[in-house]
Amino acid sequence: MCVLEQTATTTTVRLSNRRWARLQELDKAYRLAQTIKRSMKQVESAPSMSVDEAIETLRAL
Numbered sequence: 001m002c003v004l005e006q007t008a009t010t011t012t013v014r015l016s017n018r019r020w021a022r023l024q025e026l027d028k029a030y031r032l033a034q035t036i037k038r039s040m041k042q043v044e045s046a047p048s049m050s051v052d053e054a055i056e057t058l059r060a061l
Contacts, residue, residue, distance in 0.1 A: 001019065005012040015023070049057070 002014040003011060004014055
């Protein structure tokens with residue numbers, strides 16, 4: 001990685017295509033992990049359902 005220009009708010013760098021693709025993969029994985037983390041919090045706070053209640057909820061979808 002080569003820093004081309006750096007200001008107080010931005011940094012411009014030169015990357016190989018391979019490294020850029022890897023950074024994009026890591027970013028995608030990070031976003032997925034954050035989504036899973038948020039959903040786990042929702043699961044913990046959601047009320048419990050019986051099997052019959054869960055089936056009726058799924059049928060309504």
